[in-house]
Amino acid sequence: MTRIRDWLITATVLVAGRGKRPTPRDPKPRIVAAGEPDRRAENVVLLLFLLATVAGAAFIVVYALDRLSNQTQWLGLSIGSAFALLALASTVIAHRLVVTEEIVEPYPSESPDAQGEIEQIVEESGSRFTRKRLVAVAGAGALGTLGAALLAPAASFGPLLRTGDLYRTAWRRGRRLVDDGGRPLAADAIEEGAFYTAYPEGADRELVGSPIVVVRLPPAEIRDRRDWAPGGIVAFSKICTHAGCAIALYRKPTFAPTQPRPALVCPCHYSTFDPAAGGAVLFGPAGRPLPQLPLEIDGAGHLRAAGTFSGPVGPSWWGVRMGKAHS
Amino acid sequence: MIRRIVRFLDQRTGTAPLLKRTLRYVFPDHWSFLLGEVALYCFILLVLTGLYLTFFFDDSVAQMTYHGSYRPLDGATMSHAYASVLHISFDVKAGLLIRQTHHWAANVFVAAIVLHVLRVFFTGAFRKPRDLTYLLGLGMLMLALLEGYAGYSLADDLLSGMGLAIGYSVAMSIPFVGANLANLIWDGPFPGSSSFWPRLFIAHVLVLPVLIGGLLAAHLALVVSRHHTQFKRSVRESERRVVGIPAFPGQAPRSIGLMLWVFAVLFLLGGLVQINPVWLWGPYHVGDGTNGAQPDWYLGWLIGALRLVPGFDLTIGHYTLVPNPFWGGVLFPGIVFGILILWPWLERRVTGDDAFHNLLERPRDNPWRTAIGVALLTWVFLIFVSGSADRVDVLFGIDYATQIWVYRVTIWVGPLIALFVTKRVCDELVAGERVRRSGFHESAQRGIPD
Numbered sequence: 001m002t003r004i005r006d007w008l009i010t011a012t013v014l015v016a017g018r019g020k021r022p023t024p025r026d027p028k029p030r031i032v033a034a035g036e037p038d039r040r041a042e043n044v045v046l047l048l049f050l051l052a053t054v055a056g057a058a059f060i061v062v063y064a065l066d067r068l069s070n071q072t073q074w075l076g077l078s079i080g081s082a083f084a085l086l087a088l089a090s091t092v093i094a095h096r097l098v099v100t101e102e103i104v105e106p107y108p109s110e111s112p113d114a115q116g117e118i119e120q121i122v123e124e125s126g127s128r129f130t131r132k133r134l135v136a137v138a139g140a141g142a143l144g145t146l147g148a149a150l151l152a153p154a155a156s157f158g159p160l161l162r163t164g165d166l167y168r169t170a171w172r173r174g175r176r177l178v179d180d181g182g183r184p185l186a187a188d189a190i191e192e193g194a195f196y197t198a199y200p201e202g203a204d205r206e207l208v209g210s211p212i213v214v215v216r217l218p219p220a221e222i223r224d225r226r227d228w229a230p231g232g233i234v235a236f237s238k239i240c241t242h243a244g245c246a247i248a249l250y251r252k253p254t255f256a257p258t259q260p261r262p263a264l265v266c267p268c269h270y271s272t273f274d275p276a277a278g279g280a281v282l283f284g285p286a287g288r289p290l291p292q293l294p295l296e297i298d299g300a301g302h303l304r305a306a307g308t309f310s311g312p313v314g315p316s317w318w319g320v321r322m323g324k325a326h327s
Numbered sequence: 328m329i330r331r332i333v334r335f336l337d338q339r340t341g342t343a344p345l346l347k348r349t350l351r352y353v354f355p356d357h358w359s360f361l362l363g364e365v366a367l368y369c370f371i372l373l374v375l376t377g378l379y380l381t382f383f384f385d386d387s388v389a390q391m392t393y394h395g396s397y398r399p400l401d402g403a404t405m406s407h408a409y410a411s412v413l414h415i416s417f418d419v420k421a422g423l424l425i426r427q428t429h430h431w432a433a434n435v436f437v438a439a440i441v442l443h444v445l446r447v448f449f450t451g452a453f454r455k456p457r458d459l460t461y462l463l464g465l466g467m468l469m470l471a472l473l474e475g476y477a478g479y480s481l482a483d484d485l486l487s488g489m490g491l492a493i494g495y496s497v498a499m500s501i502p503f504v505g506a507n508l509a510n511l512i513w514d515g516p517f518p519g520s521s522s523f524w525p526r527l528f529i530a531h532v533l534v535l536p537v538l539i540g541g542l543l544a545a546h547l548a549l550v551v552s553r554h555h556t557q558f559k560r561s562v563r564e565s566e567r568r569v570v571g572i573p574a575f576p577g578q579a580p581r582s583i584g585l586m587l588w589v590f591a592v593l594f595l596l597g598g599l600v601q602i603n604p605v606w607l608w609g610p611y612h613v614g615d616g617t618n619g620a621q622p623d624w625y626l627g628w629l630i631g632a633l634r635l636v637p638g639f640d641l642t643i644g645h646y647t648l649v650p651n652p653f654w655g656g657v658l659f660p661g662i663v664f665g666i667l668i669l670w671p672w673l674e675r676r677v678t679g680d681d682a683f684h685n686l687l688e689r690p691r692d693n694p695w696r697t698a699i700g701v702a703l704l705t706w707v708f709l710i711f712v713s714g715s716a717d718r719v720d721v722l723f724g725i726d727y728a729t730q731i732w733v734y735r736v737t738i739w740v741g742p743l744i745a746l747f748v749t750k751r752v753c754d755e756l757v758a759g760e761r762v763r764r765s766g767f768h769e770s771a772q773r774g775i776p777d
Contacts, residue, residue: 031351032576063421072423076598079424083591090584098576105353106568107554107685157526158514163506166516197614208517211614238614243633243652244492244517246616267618268489269634270717270727283728285633287640287651314517315496316640316650317506 033101041096048089055082164323167312169209170200171293172327177201177214177235177303184302190216190233193262195250197238200305208314209325211238212293213247213264214303215275221261224278225310228294233303235293236279237313240266242286244315247273264290278310288316291325354578355557355564355571359450361585362443363464368589369436370543374536376429383419385411386528388483388521397606405610408483408524412605428597430623433475435593437625440468448670448700451693452556454684458671460553463546465667470539475623477531479603483524486603488611490622492517493633497656502649518613556687566685618717628707631714632659635734663707694753702746709738 059078068074129135159165177185177198185198196214199205212235219232228234238246245268252262263282264273271286273279279290291309298304309325337343354360387407393400395410396417415422444464447453453461476494480487495517498509512526513519554569563570572578596602608617622630632655641649674696675681690697713734720727 032573071420072427073598075421075424076428076594076596080591080595080598083587083594087584087587087591090580090587094577094580094584098580100572100577102570103351103353103573104563104568104570105554107566107683108552109683154511158511158520160507160511163510165510166506168516199614206518206613208613242638243496243656245489246614248616248618267616267717268493269630270731271638281638283638283731285636285638285651285655287638287647315492315499315652316647317499317509318502318504318647318650319506320647320650321642321645 033099035099038096041092045089045092045097048085048092052082052085052089055079055085058082163317166314166317166320167323167325168207169309169313169325169327170203170207171209171212171305171308171325173305173307175200175203175305176298177212177295177305184300185214186301187231187233187297187303188301190214190303192216192218192232193252198235198303208239208244209237209309211246212236213238213250214295215250215262215264217262217276221276223276224280225292225294228292228306230295230297233295234275235295235303235305236264236273236275237291237293237309239314240268240271240286241288241290241314241316242266242271242284243268245269247290288320350573350575352551352574353554353569353571354574355555355569357558359446360555362439362446364582364585365589366436366439366443367543367547368586369432369439369593370539371586372432372590372593373429373436376425376432377532377536379425380415380429381532383411383415383422384408384481384528386481386525388524400606400609403610404612406483406524408481409605409610412482412484416606424594424598426597427600427602428593430479430602431596431600432593433478434602434623434625435589437468437471437475437623440464440471441625444468444667445700445704448667449690449697450556450558450687451684451696452687453671455671455675455681456553456683457549457556460546460549461671462668463542463549465664467539467542467546469664470535470542472625474531474535474539475625477527477535479623481524481527481531482603482605483611484605485608485611485615485617486605486622488518488613489616490626492613493652493656495519496650497652500650500653501657502653505650505653554685556685558687558689564686566683569685621718627714628663628711629656629660631710631712631734632656634716635710635713635731635738637735659710663703666703691753691756694750694757697753698746698750701749702742705745706738706742709734709741713738 055078059075059082062068062071062074062078065071126132178201179185179196179198182201184201185196190196192215194215198212198214199210203210205211214233214235217229217232217234219226219229222229222232222234236247240247243266245266247264248267249265250262251265251272262275264275264279265271266284266286269285271284272282273286273290274282279292281287281289288311291311291313293309294306296304296306308327312320312323312325333343333346336346385407389407390404391407391410393403393405393410393413395401395413397413400413412426415426417423447461447464476490480491480494495509495513498512499505501508510516513523555571557564557569557571559565561570609615633652634655636651636654638651640647640651713731716727716730716734719725719730
């Protein structure tokens with residue numbers, strides 16, 4: 001009897017179900033909420049995928065081409081469009097083709113039982129120790145020392161304690177000033193209102209103590225260290241005492257009312273130094289004057305250092321003023 | 328088919344229950360929750376584009392004479408590092424696209440993190456049980472700033488050299504240990520020995536990214552384990568249960584879509600909008616400087632601070648204790664990050680509120696926090712803006728020194744005004760709602776998030 005009933009049901013299902021989608025063998029309740037199909041959105045997604053394919057292919061073609069003008073722009077445009085089209089497709093899928101279901105979940109809470117048990121385990125595990133604190137202190141000492149030992153080789157990274165090198169400069173009495181191309185600087189060539197960069201002849205230029213700026217001022221205007229400035233020509237370290245940038249601006253008094261006197265200006269934080277007053281700070285964050293280099297003019301009319309800088313060159317550090325620039 | 332794959336995995340890893348839970352993980356829906364995701368996708372793109380760049384970059388500062396395809400610099404003396412960046416920009420096909428996309432991604436990365444931190448701060452999302460998550464996030468922000476700085480320093484163009492000189496000076500300015508620390512990092516006085524460049528390189532491509540990646544993993548693990556916070560939009564949301572869309576299928580296409588949007592925007596920027604044209608700045612030499620080049624935006628607040636500080640070193644007699652760059656370069660960011668780091672504990676101490684908080688507050692719901700946050704933000708923002716005073720001078724002819732004096736006053740007055748105005752605005756908003764609520768009872772629970 002039951003077998004006949006089963007056959008009947010099977011036959012009905014087969015006939016009735018013909019042409020329809022096959023239903024799952026044992027239909028389960030849905031997990032993901034159901035929703036209506038949206039053929040238009042599906043078509044849009046298909047179109048976007050197609051266009052993204054074209055854009056991706058375009059990137060490969062643009063990449064393969066040689067001598068294409070604006071290649072970077074075309075590459076960016078094609079790959080960017082490919083991503084944008086895919087992003088658009090993804091957005092359409094998110095808002096039109098995937099059901100928006102709201103689900104609820106409890107927030108996790110703490111586990112006091114486990115907390116207590118952990119505490120208990122840790123405490124009980126040390127029950128055979130009689131002098132826990134002493135052992136802990138000794139252990140911490142050993143581990144700390146080992147840590148320090150492992151860190152010690154980091155001192156090889158650099159001359160940790162040799163801060164004396166920070167005072168080093170190639171400038172000393174008699175050293176000639178040369179320009180960018182290595183040609184000696186003639187005193188006659190230095191004009192008022194212009195700004196010259198010079199280096200110590202024959203020395204490494206890539207040291208903070210090497211580059212200097214040279215300007216000519218009317219001799220009467222120089223207020224400090226007149227004997228360091230033959231013919232009104234003064235020289236200063238080019239490296240700002242604030243943050244180590246190269247002084248690249250020379251404020252010549254072309255607009256007298258707002259800019260009272262010529263000044264050397266650092267382009268990084270606008271520390272402003274007075275070349276007529278031994279490099280004193282006029283404005284800005286520098287905490288120390290710009291070190292001045294005494295000059296002299298040799299028999300051939302070339303500029304030479306008459307000594308070394310008035311102070312340490314470059315950015316300041318703890319105790320910077322305790323030493324002097326030296327070569 | 329799906330069943331076969333899942334069975335294969337489950338039999339060998341036992342992860343089917345976990346995977347099932349992950350698919351149905353609840354995402355509360357609010358646009359501001361996506362800011363962290365934007366940062367995540369920027370990071371992914373940064374790793375991928377950065378990896379590509381490492382195949383061409385040369386981390387040596389040994390000097391050479393350039394005879395490459397960028398004619399204006401023909402014959403210039405430069406480092407191999409800078410020459411390799413020129414090579415990437417002019418000779419490697421798609422090299423400039425990847426380099427610029429990498430740089431844009433870095434800028435957007437930091438911006439997204441900053442906005443994310445602001446969202447978390449002003450909605451109280453940092454409160455217990457998520458204070459640890461918040462700290463990891465701040466750690467990533469600090470590392471991201473350092474990472475970005477290291478990245479643009481690597482190019483060894485004029486801009487990067489000046490940036491390194493400033494970084495060196497800031498390191499030097501740390502009391503008691505500055506000179507030794509700088510000596511250690513640079514292997515001698517600036518610009519350092521030849522071993523400094525490989526150090527900078529390995530920091531940028533390995534150490535810092537791995538640290539960021541590690542914090543990121545821990546950050547995300549904590550987010551998932553404590554679940555997302557949520558705004559109270561209806562009676563369904565509560566401190567005990569989270570309401571939202573499931574990771575799959577609801578959230579997945581949204582997140583993937585967001586990732587693709589981020590990639591699209593960054594590649595379009597990288598291809599179409601020039602960024603850091605290093606060939607215009609030229610190679611760095613200690614004696615060269617310019618003010619035509621500006622660093623990335625996220626260093627602006629430090630530049631502003633370094634510029635605003637009046638010119639003094641802290642000295643005792645003839646002895647320098649604290650050189651000037653310390654104030655703007657160490658103390659200022661130290662204060663800002665110090666306040667941000669300590670904030671959850673400060674707030675707990677002051678309010679005595681030690682409870683779990685899964686529901687977010689709207690900024691107006693906590694007027695004092697919002698007011699203090701806005702004041703702090705105003706302070707940093709004004710200092711950031713002051714960093715552009717030289718551009719304003721050049722563009723609009725407003726005297727630089729005058730501007731600096733104005734800023735030296737406004738950076739203190741501005742935050743105070745912001746504090747009281749914000750407090751007042753929050754109070755008024757809440758009061759306005761109370762009036763409306765007493766009139767229309769049915770809307771009482773329907774606070775719409777800002």
